[in-house]
Amino acid sequence: MFAPFIILICNHLDQRQFNRLRSKLIGLHAQTITDFCHIFSIDDTTRQHLIRMARYNGKRLGLLA
Template identity: 65%
Template structure:
């Protein structure tokens, strides 16, 4: 779904800058999930499951192309 956009951005930025940006965005997303879990007192293992789910969804949507 998003793979063509991701490939276009990667081509435009170049692989090193793209990887740096991608890493920052993934880290921010994990922090948001952690903050969400902390606010709702969700345990560590459930938080890890949510992060894995987000990663799997990203793969399916083509965000990790």
């Protein structure tokens, strides 16, 4: 679904820039999940599960192409 967009961005950036951008975005997403869990007092085990689920869904949807 998103793979063509990700590949297009990858083609315009060199591999090092792309990996840097990708890692920043993944980190921001994980921090957003952590902030959400702190706001709603969700335990760390569930937070880790949510982050793993986000990674799995990202692979499935083509976000980690």
